[in-house]
Each structure stands twice: as structure tokens, then as C-alpha cells.
Amino acid sequence: xxxxxxxxxFLPGVAGGPLPAPxxxxxxxxxxxxxxxxxxxxxxxxxxxPDAPRRPDARPVRCPARGRTLPWNAGYAEIINAEKSEFNxxxxxxxxxCIRRCEFGPEEDQEWLTLCPEEFLTGHYWALFDxxxxxxxAILAANTLHSCLRRQLEAIGEGMVATQPPMHLSGCCVxxxxxxxxxxxxxxxxxxxxxxxxxxxxxCDEVIGRExxxxxxxxxxxxxxxxxxxxxxxxxxxxxSRAILVRRDEVRPLSSEFTxxxxxxxxxxLAFVYPELLADEFTRLEFPRRLKGDDLGQKVLFRDHYMxxxxxxxxxxxxxxxxxxxxxxRQARLLGTLAVSRGLGDHQLRVLDTNIQLKPFLLSVPQVTxxxxxxxxxxxxxxxxxATDGLWDVLSNEQVARLVRSFLPGNREDPHRFSExxxxxxxxxQGKDGNPTEEGQVSYDDxxxxxxxxxxxxxxxxxx
Amino acid sequence: xxxxxxxxxFLPGVAGGPLPAPxxxxxxxxxxxxxxxxxxxxxxxxxxxPDAPRRPDARPVRCPARGRTLPWNAGYAEIINAEKSEFNxxxxxxxxxCIRRCEFGPEEDQEWLTLCPEEFLTGHYWALFDxxxxxxxAILAANTLHSCLRRQLEAIGEGMVATQPPMHLSGCCVxxxxxxxxxxxxxxxxxxxxxxxxxxxxxCDEVIGRExxxxxxxxxxxxxxxxxxxxxxxxxxxxxSRAILVRRDEVRPLSSEFTxxxxxxxxxxLAFVYPELLADEFTRLEFPRRLKGDDLGQKVLFRDHYMxxxxxxxxxxxxxxxxxxxxxxRQARLLGTLAVSRGLGDHQLRVLDTNIQLKPFLLSVPQVTxxxxxxxxxxxxxxxxxATDGLWDVLSNEQVARLVRSFLPGNREDPHRFSExxxxxxxxxQGKDGNPTEEGQVSYDDxxxxxxxxxxxxxxxxxx
Numbered sequence: 001x002x003x004x005x006x007x008x009x010f011l012p013g014v015a016g017g018p019l020p021a022p023x024x025x026x027x028x029x030x031x032x033x034x035x036x037x038x039x040x041x042x043x044x045x046x047x048x049x050p051d052a053p054r055r056p057d058a059r060p061v062r063c064p065a066r067g068r069t070l071p072w073n074a075g076y077a078e079i080i081n082a083e084k085s086e087f088n089x090x091x092x093x094x095x096x097x098c099i100r101r102c103e104f105g106p107e108e109d110q111e112w113l114t115l116c117p118e119e120f121l122t123g124h125y126w127a128l129f130d131x132x133x134x135x136x137x138a139i140l141a142a143n144t145l146h147s148c149l150r151r152q153l154e155a156i157g158e159g160m161v162a163t164q165p166p167m168h169l170s171g172c173c174v175x176x177x178x179x180x181x182x183x184x185x186x187x188x189x190x191x192x193x194x195x196x197x198x199x200x201x202x203x204c205d206e207v208i209g210r211e212x213x214x215x216x217x218x219x220x221x222x223x224x225x226x227x228x229x230x231x232x233x234x235x236x237x238x239x240x241s242r243a244i245l246v247r248r249d250e251v252r253p254l255s256s257e258f259t260x261x262x263x264x265x266x267x268x269x270l271a272f273v274y275p276e277l278l279a280d281e282f283t284r285l286e287f288p289r290r291l292k293g294d295d296l297g298q299k300v301l302f303r304d305h306y307m308x309x310x311x312x313x314x315x316x317x318x319x320x321x322x323x324x325x326x327x328x329x330r331q332a333r334l335l336g337t338l339a340v341s342r343g344l345g346d347h348q349l350r351v352l353d354t355n356i357q358l359k360p361f362l363l364s365v366p367q368v369t370x371x372x373x374x375x376x377x378x379x380x381x382x383x384x385x386x387a388t389d390g391l392w393d394v395l396s397n398e399q400v401a402r403l404v405r406s407f408l409p410g411n412r413e414d415p416h417r418f419s420e421x422x423x424x425x426x427x428x429x430q431g432k433d434g435n436p437t438e439e440g441q442v443s444y445d446d447x448x449x450x451x452x453x454x455x456x457x458x459x460x461x462x463x464x
Numbered sequence: 465x466x467x468x469x470x471x472x473x474f475l476p477g478v479a480g481g482p483l484p485a486p487x488x489x490x491x492x493x494x495x496x497x498x499x500x501x502x503x504x505x506x507x508x509x510x511x512x513x514p515d516a517p518r519r520p521d522a523r524p525v526r527c528p529a530r531g532r533t534l535p536w537n538a539g540y541a542e543i544i545n546a547e548k549s550e551f552n553x554x555x556x557x558x559x560x561x562c563i564r565r566c567e568f569g570p571e572e573d574q575e576w577l578t579l580c581p582e583e584f585l586t587g588h589y590w591a592l593f594d595x596x597x598x599x600x601x602a603i604l605a606a607n608t609l610h611s612c613l614r615r616q617l618e619a620i621g622e623g624m625v626a627t628q629p630p631m632h633l634s635g636c637c638v639x640x641x642x643x644x645x646x647x648x649x650x651x652x653x654x655x656x657x658x659x660x661x662x663x664x665x666x667x668c669d670e671v672i673g674r675e676x677x678x679x680x681x682x683x684x685x686x687x688x689x690x691x692x693x694x695x696x697x698x699x700x701x702x703x704x705s706r707a708i709l710v711r712r713d714e715v716r717p718l719s720s721e722f723t724x725x726x727x728x729x730x731x732x733x734l735a736f737v738y739p740e741l742l743a744d745e746f747t748r749l750e751f752p753r754r755l756k757g758d759d760l761g762q763k764v765l766f767r768d769h770y771m772x773x774x775x776x777x778x779x780x781x782x783x784x785x786x787x788x789x790x791x792x793x794r795q796a797r798l799l800g801t802l803a804v805s806r807g808l809g810d811h812q813l814r815v816l817d818t819n820i821q822l823k824p825f826l827l828s829v830p831q832v833t834x835x836x837x838x839x840x841x842x843x844x845x846x847x848x849x850x851a852t853d854g855l856w857d858v859l860s861n862e863q864v865a866r867l868v869r870s871f872l873p874g875n876r877e878d879p880h881r882f883s884e885x886x887x888x889x890x891x892x893x894q895g896k897d898g899n900p901t902e903e904g905q906v907s908y909d910d911x912x913x914x915x916x917x918x919x920x921x922x923x924x925x926x927x928x
Contacts, residue, residue: 036480069912148523156776161767167752169763176757181752187765187774202770205480273737288631288645292638299633301623301651305665306829310651312633324643328648365770 068143070094071124071228072209075418075451077426079390082444089131089221090388090446091138093146097123099153099160120157123229126450128241132338133219135450137345140208141221145344148203149227152196160192160230190232196367197225197236201344205364209347220338220346223366224255224386226452231374233384233454236273236366238342243386244397245371245454248379251401254369257389258342260325260334267334267341267361269307271324279356282335284320285313291320330393334361342366349376373454379409382454383418390447395427403428404451534558535588535692539882539915541890543854546908553595553685554852554910555602557610561587561691563617563624584621587693589613590914592705594852596802597683601809602779604672605685611669611810613691616660624656654696656828661700665808669750669828673811684802684810687830688850690916694788695838697848697918700830702806707850708861709835709918712843715865719835722806723797723851724789731798731805731825732769735788743820746799747785749777755784794857798825806830837918845872846918847882849889854911858893867892868915886913 040175070076071094080088093412099121125146131138159165165187167178175181210217222239235243237255245252255270260267264286271277271284278284299312303318313319334341335351335358342363349358376382385400395403407424411417431441534540535558544552563585589610595602597713623629629651631642639645665687665801676682686703699707701719709716724731728750734746735741742748744864750767766783777783791797798805799815799822812824840846849864859867871888875881 036589152775159776165765167765168759172762174758175753176763178752182765185752187752191772191774195767195771195775196773198771198773199775288642288649288651289639294638295632298636298638301629301631301646303659306827307659307662308832309655309660309662310629311616311656311659311663312623363770368772 012068021413046460070419071096071126072453072456073415073418074126074453075416075420075422076449077419077422078446078448079426079430080446082430082442087135088446089135089138090390090448091131091135091142091221092127092448092450093129093142094126094450095124095146095227097125097146097150097153099123099150101154101157109150118309121153121160121229123227126226126386126452128224128386128388128448128450129221129344130239130241130390130446130448131219131221132340133346134217135219136212136215136217137208137219138221140211141204141223141344142229144207145200145204145223145225148207149196149200149225152200152203153193153229154355156192156196160189162189165189165192189230190234190370193227193229193232193234194370197227197234197368198365201236201238201364205344208345212345212347218346218348220349220362221341222340222343222388224388225366226384226386226450228373231372233371233373233452234368235371235384235386236368238344238364238366239340240389240392241387242389242392242397243384245382245384246401246404247376247382248405253397254371254384256367258340258363258367259332260339260341261329261332263341263363264325265305265308268323270361272305274360277352277356277360278324281321281351281354281356282324283319284324285319286325287321290323290326291315293320296320300370334358338362376454378455380412380455381405383408383421384450384452384454386450386452387425388446390443390445391425391449393430393445394441394443395425400425418451418453421453425449425451467758467775490806507671516826521762535560535590536920537879537882538590539880539884539886539919540913541883541886542910543894544910546894546906551599552910553599553602554597554854554912555593555595555606555685556591556912556914557593557606558590558914559588559610559872561588561589561610561614561617561693563614563621565617565618565621585617585624585693589689589690589691590850590916591687591689592850592852592912592914593685593687594703594705594854594910594912595683595685596804597813598681599683600676600681601672601683602685604675605668605687608671609664609668609689612671613660613664613689616664616667617693620656620660625654626653628652631658653694654698654834657691657693657696657698658828658834661691661698661832662829665700665702665828665830669808672809676809676811682810682812684807684813684826686804686807686852688852689830690848690850690914693834693915695768697835697837699833699835699848699850700829701833702808702830703804704853705851706853706856706858706861706863707848709848710865710868711840711844711846712869717861718835718848719853720831722804722827722831723796724803724805725793725796727827728778728789728813729769729772731789734825735770738824741820743818745785745815745818745820746788747783748788750789751783754787754790755779757784773881798822801861802826808853840918842919844876844919845869847872847885847917848914848918850914850916851889852910852912854907854909855889855893855913858905858907858910859889860919864889882915882917886915889913889915 045171059331074093078090102118111286127142127145128142129138159169164179164182167182168174222241224239224241224243225236226243227234235254238258240257241258244252245254268284288301295315298315300315302313303310322336323333326336328434333339335356336353338358344364346362347359350356383404385404403422407421408417414420426447426449429447431442540556548661565584590607591609593602593605623633627645627839628646631646632638686705688703688705688707689700690707691698699718702722703721704721706721707718709718732748752765755764759779762779763781765774766777767774789796790799790800797803799820801815802822808828810826811823814820847868849868867889868885871885872881878884890911890913892909895906
């Protein structure tokens with residue numbers, strides 16, 4: 001796949017058709033072995049010790065900003081392993097989202113596409129995918145998810161333009177009280193977009209599973225998506241990337257991270273219900289550290305699936321097994337393997353040298369946050385910053401906000417200021433541009449950043 | 465059981481010993497048939513049509529305020545079915561919580577209790593239980609939960625008085641870095657109290673299950689508990705009662721309601737994992753209304769376990785089954801039967817005329833909120849209002865706050881003002897005292913209210 005291919009499939013006004021299968025000939029022709037599971041992050045990207053070959057052909061969507069205008073003149077920048085490797089597990093995609101009226105069955109789709117090219121509704125789409133176990137899943141996601149989303153939105157198109165979603169998509173009224181039932185449930189148009197995003201992530205995950213299996217490849221990725229549609233910005237997140245809103249007097253998180261720690265209770269609960277998923281090799285209980293023989297018979301701190309708090313239990317032999325979730329903060333791992341608990345792919349991922357699968361513990365469904373742009377009274381320097389964890393590992397929300405606020409006012413006349421801001425944020429993670437992080441930390445991970453200006457959108461350039 | 469029995473088991477300074485089994489001879493001698501499941505709420509309490517016999521013997525903890533001083537001179541009031549019935553499914557308990565040092569094994573407990581009566585730590589306890597299917601579970605909970613909590617707290621007593629909970633309760637140090645592991649996990653003393661509350665609710669639920677089965681009785685209850693300990697107020701909630709903090713300039717919810725609607729995704733997820741729980745009689749999907757034959761083949765609004773948003777699906781025959789969660793707001797029911805999704809008891813509860821159990825869908829574990837009283841800069845009129853759903857059905861948080869703020873300043877010299885405020889709140893749900901609800905609504909449910917003043921506690925009367 002090349003950047004040109006990406007552009008063909010996703011140029012403004014040219015939304016992709018049905019997904020071709022297979023759709024990623026290059027990764028298939030040169031399969032990416034499962035070399036760099038996420039628990040090796042950092043170690044593989046130390047200077048001089050890249051543990052993966054340079055694969056320039058595996059970077060089809062390397063920089064969506066190059067050579068074309070981003071939606072709303074947004075800024076984009078990326079860096080690969082602190083520029084110490086060509087191997088990129090971060091992928092990005094963005095473009096205009098063209099939703100067409102869809103009144104016919106799938107068998108007529110192709111003909112209809114030719115005959116009725118008019119756009120019904122347009123929006124904009126930005127997406128970041130942070131791969132692990134190679135870039136294959138992230139590349140597939142960057143080339144697929146927008147098509148899944150477009151298809152999901154087209155399937156509910158009529159419902160989305162109504163003041164209130166109708167009970168029946170056909171518009172027929174089986175029961176006179178139907179509008180009242182919908183009203184009482186509080187179902188709004190934005191709930192349809194949220195549902196479409198949730199279904200699109202699920203669909204894309206299935207596509208990735210099929211594609212990787214057919215190609216004999218492995219890997220997974222996180223997914224962070226922003227969609228602007230009808231005056232609202234939807235941020236959908238599955239993984240540990242992050243989006244924040246930065247305004248003059250406000251920094252607002254638009255996503256939450258989904259990690260083994262943040263989803264501990266869900267994951268422990270699943271292991272409680274299905275103990276066979278742990279194959280007698282792991283304990284589902286959480287302890288402050290891994291227990292050892294000397295702890296046997298002692299009362300130690302622990303917590304189980306139903307607990308937010310902590311208690312003490314008398315240590316038995318089974319408690320000495322490796323913990324289902326182990327480690328702290330950025331080091332926390334699910335089954336000793338994975339640092340995230342939501343994302344796409346990983347259908348084949350197993351604990352090293354075992355048959356224990358990780359996929360049952362992972363969710364592909366995102367959490368969706370809605371920002372009502374019309375309610376915000378936007379100012380010229382209000383932006384959304386989306387970035388993969390490489391940025392947030394070394395910069396806090398407040399630090400990013402300070403960098404945004406110090407950069408934008410002095411560069412008002414620069415038409416590329418949002419791209420330059422994205423570049424500057426990237427460089428700050430490398431200790432460049434005189435903007436090192438406060439703790440002097442440097443990121444050795446891939447880092448990708450979108451800076452999305454909101455003001456121009458609120459001035460009527462939304463296309464809806 | 466009588467009020468006297470309650471006092472014996474729970475007078476200040478006289479915490480209960482090990483739970484006797486069986487512990488509720490009267491309910492056992494006069495079993496409460498499963499007559500009033502929660503889905504009949506309201507209908508059974510209409511004037512002149514009580515559907516349950518008068519059972520004055522089933523009200524052992526009828527009014528904890530009568531004849532004794534409540535902790536912190538808190539106020540309590542209750543009303544039974546708008547005074548139209550003697551049948552009370554609400555139960556309450558409160559008192560001093562005396563936690564003793566527990567360094568010996570269980571076999572020495574009795575001897576130790578005699579030899580070392582000193583209190584190690586004292587707190588205070590308030591609890592409301594709203595029963596359904598009769599008062600049996602609520603009575604058991606009112607007589608049991610505080611003992612479970614005391615036992616859980618005594619089991620971790622040493623950990624609770626340390627600045628930081630030790631990895632090992634014995635104080636031994638297996639690994640020199642243990643304090644650092646505990647520190648990195650962010651485990652604080654309050655997490656031990658939260659854990660103790662969670663475990664106490666679980667333990668109490670098991671006791672209720674055993675007791676009711678042995679007595680051939682049925683029923684369940686919600687549980688809302690407030691505990692003050694070492695300068696913090698812990699509010700633990702499982703069900704649809706509610707606690708709020710009311711200050712001069714602030715109204716803060718201290719609990720969330722757990723209903724089939726608020727826990728929809730968890731409940732649908734369980735039915736997805738275990739479809740056999742629905743016995744082919746229910747559909748786990750949610751629709752705005754129950755579908756009928758005319759909807760077949762139409763695309764209608766729906767959502768599944770993984771969705772926060774809504775989408776459309778083509779209606780199949782299986783979608784016409786009764787929904788797992790059906791109805792709206794106060795009318796929403798789990799399996800057509802129960803209005804709450806967390807609580808104690810209900811081990812035997814089944815869908816009418818079927819073998820479909822509700823218990824697998826219910827959680828007994830509470831959500832715990834912590835209020836740091838030392839951080840609050842409390843004023844004389846700052847209170848916590850705890851009440852069963854009978855109050856909140858007709859009064860909003862803001863309405864209750866207005867009543868509190870209008871009542872307390874004018875009654876500063878009255879030593880019983882918090883009890884009178886509780887009475888006034890109850891009367892407001894009945895359209896009495898010239899304080900009807902704004903919408904003129906009247907509650908026909910049992911209503912119980914605690915008003916807990918916080919100021920005196922912060923002035924050093926906490927006993928810790």
C-alpha cells in the first residue's frame with residue numbers, strides 16, 4: 001500500500017466503496033513477524049538496538065499532512081521511535097467523510113453509487129492507530145475504519161437528519177405512540193452517531209481479524225478517532241491514546257485511557273466467570289507485588305473483581321502464580337503481555353510459549369465523548385490535541401495546554417501554524433526546540449499528533 | 465424481634481458478638497410470603513387496598529430515634545406507605561461502631577472478648593434498607609450488616625491505624641521494598657475501609673441467603689450505609705436509596721442509584737455471555753418499546769450490551785420476546801420483576817411462573833464514596849440527608865436542599881432540630897406542613913430519612 005493508494009481511497013469527496021479483500025497486499029507479501037509485543041516497548045527502540053528491520057514499505061499512511069490539506073487546516077506531525085528507527089507502529093488517517101443517502105439494498109449499491117453520487121451529509125475524520133506486534137493491524141485500521149464508519153452512518157442516514165430519530169428507519173408508524181417512546185428513552189441524533197462509531201470499531205476489528213489470519217500475520221493497535229458532524233465533535237477511543245480540548249481557560253479530557261489497570265475489575269470479573277481462560281497459570285487476584293514462597297501463610301493486601309478498596313487475605317499456594325494484571329502505571333501488563341485493554345486486532349495473540357489467548361479480555365468497542373461545538377462559544381485558539389501515548393508518557397495535559405497557549409497567539413498569521421504546533425509538541429518529547437518536558441523526560445516511543453482547530457469549524461465551514 | 469433486641473445487639477459501646485444462627489425467630493415463625501414484588505410498588509399501597517397483612521411484629525428496628533440518642537444527634541423519621549398501612553418494608557439501623565483489637569485466631573476470640581474489652585477505634589453507623597417481597601431481608605440486614613462490618617474492620621484493625629497500610633498485616637517484612645510497592649499502588653487507609661464495606665455487604669448477603677432459605681422465606685432489600693471513621697464519612701450504596709451532602713452553597717450527591725437502567729450494559733453483557741439465563745423467554749436487546757408482530761422485518765432502534773449509543777436493526781422473530789430490561793425511569797424492570805439491580809437477598813427470586821432466576825443479575829457489592837470531613841471547613845448547618853427512594857421519587861436533590869436550608873437556620877436552639885427536619889422532609893412527600901413538592905406529587909411508598917449533622921463531628925466529637 002502506498003500513500004497514493006490511501007489518497008485514492010480517502011480523498012475529500014471520494015469515500016471508499018465496499019472493502020476489497022484482501023486489501024493490504026504489501027504487508028501480506030512481506031509478513032511482519034510478531035517481534036515487538038507491547039511489553040517490550042522502549043527496549044526495542046533504544047539507540048543502536050532496533051529489534052525490527054527497517055521496513056519503509058510498511059508506512060503507507062506515514063504522514064497524512066504531506067502534500068495535501070488536512071480537514072479544517074488541522075496540523076499533523078509524527079516521529080518514529082525518537083527518529084532512531086524507520087519502523088513505525090503508529091498510523092494515521094484523516095479526510096472528509098462523505099455520507100450518501102442509502103435507500104437500496106446492498107445488491108443495488110454499486111449501481112446506485114454510479115447513478116447518485118450526491119453527498120447527503122459531510123463530516124470530517126481524524127484517526128490515530130498505535131500498533132503493537134508490528135504495524136500490520138494499524139495499517140489495516142488506517143485503511144479500513146473510515147469505510148466501516150461511513151457504511152454505518154449511511155445505513156442510518158435518514159434517522160440522522162430527523163429532529164428526533166424515528167422508531168422505524170423506513171418512516172412507517174406501527175404504533176402512534178412511537179415518537180413518545182423514543183422521547184422518553186431520551187434518544188437523540190447524537191446517539192445514532194455514537195452507535196455508528198461503536199459498530200464501526202467492532203466491524204473494523206472483525207475485518208482486521210480476517211485479513212491478518214488470511215495473511216498469516218499478527219498484531220493489534222489502539223484506535224483514537226475524532227469525527228465532526230452536524231456541529232458536534234465525536235471522540236471515540238479504544239486504547240491508551242488521548243484527546244484533550246485546550247481553550248484559553250480550560251483543559252478538558254475528551255477520552256479516557258483503557259489499560260489493564262483502568263479496566264481491572266472488568267478483566268478480573270471475566271477471569272472469575274471463566275477461570276479456564278487463565279489455564280491455571282495466572283491468579284486473577286491483585287497484590288501490591290508478585291508474591292513469593294516467604295509470603296505463604298501471611299496475611300497480605302489484595303483485591304478481587306468486586307472490590308474498589310483493598311483487604312487482606314491469607315496467602316495460599318495458588319496466590320503465588322503470575323498475576324492476571326501485573327505491574328504499575330505504564331508498566332502494568334495484561335497476562336504479562338499487553339499494556340492496553342481495548343483496541344483492534346490481536347485475534348491470534350497468546351501469552352509467550354502458551355496457548356493462553358488475550359483476545360477474550362480485550363474490547364474493541366470505544367468510549368465516545370461528544371463535544372457540542374455550537375455551545376462552546378469558540379475562540380480562535382481553541383484546539384483539540386489528539387496524540388498517541390508516546391506524547392502523554394512525557395507531557396501532561398497541562399503541559400501540552402501551556403505549549404499550545406504559548407505557541408498559537410504569536411503565530412496568528414502563519415497558515416501552517418497548527419502543523420507547526422504539532423511538530424513543536426513532537427519535538428518537546430525529544431527535548432528539542434528549547435521545550436523539554438519539566439522532568440527532562442524523553443520519549444523513545446513512536447509519537448503522532450493531530451492539532452484540530454475548532455474555531456474555523458464553528459464559523460460555518462463544517463460542510464453540513 | 466423487638467426494638468429491645470435491636471438495642472441489646474447494637475447499643476453504643478456494646479457491639480454484637482458472632483452472629484447467632486438462626487437469628488430471626490419471629491420472621492421464621494410467621495413467614496412473609498412473597499406477595500409484594502417491587503414491580504407492584506404503588507399499586508399495593510393505594511388507599512384502602514393494602515395487599516399485605518398488618519404485621520406489627522415484623523418491625524424490630526422501626527424507629528431507631530425513639531427512646532435513645534442517635535449518633536451525633538442525627539435526626540431520623542419514617543413513614544409507612546403514606547400512613548395507609550402498617551406493613552413496612554423500610555428498615556433502619558444506627559449506632560456507635562466499636563472496633564476492637566483482634567490479634568488472636570478465631571478460637572481465642574471469645575476469651576479475648578472477655579479479657580480485653582477495650583475499644584480500639586470507634587466510629588458511627590447509619591443504615592437504611594428498603595425491602596421488596598416483604599420486610600424479611602431488610603430486617604435481617606438491619607440486624608446483621610453492622611456486625612459484618614465490625615468484624616471486617618476488626619480483621620484489618622492494625623492496618624487501619626498505620627499511616628500507610630502495611631503489605632503484611634502481621635507487620636513482618638518479607639521484602640524490603642514492600643512499603644514502596646504499597647505506595648506505588650496508591651493504597652491508603654481509606655481503601656481498607658472501602659474494602660471492608662464491600663466485603664461486609666457480600667458477607668451480609670450470604671447470611672441473608674442462608675437465613676431466608678432456612679426459614680423458608682423470600683425477599684430482598686436495598687442497602688445504603690454511612691460510616692464515620694477517623695475523620696472521614698464513607699457512604700456505601702447498593703440499590704436505589706440516595707445520600708446527598710447539603711451545604712450552604714453546595715448540593716453534592718454521595719451515591720448513585722443502581723437500577724436495571726443504570727446498569728443496563730453490565731446486565732446485557734451477562735445475558736450475552738450466559739444466554740441460558742434468559743431461558744429463551746427474554747431478549748437481551750433494548751428497544752424503545754416492546755416489539756410486536758407488525759414490527760417484523762422493519763428496521764427499528766435498538767442497543768446491545770456493547771453500545772452506549774443507538775442503532776437500527778431488522779426485527780426478527782426472537783426480538784419479539786419480552787425484553788431483559790423493560791420500561792422507563794421508575795417503571796424500568798429487570799426481567800419484568802425487579803426495579804433495582806443491586807442489593808441484598810433475593811436468592812430465591814424467580815420470574816413469576818418460571819424457573820428464571822434474578823439473582824445472577826444482581827450485585828450485592830456497594831459503590832463507596834468517601835467524604836473527607838477534615839477538608840470540608842464545615843459550617844453548622846452542613847448535613848448529609850440519607851433517604852429511601854420514597855423521598856427521591858417526589859423530591860429532587862435541589863428541593864431537599866432548599867427545605868434543609870429554609871428549616872435549619874430558624875431552629876438553631878432546638879436540640880431536636882435534625883429529627884424535626886427529617887420529619888418535615890417526610891411530611892413534604894405527603895403534601896403536609898405546607899411544603900408540598902413542586903409538582904404536587906405525593907409518595908405512596910415507604911419513606912425513611914436520616915439527617916446527619918456534620919459540624920459537631922468536625923468539632924472533635926468523633927470519638928476517634
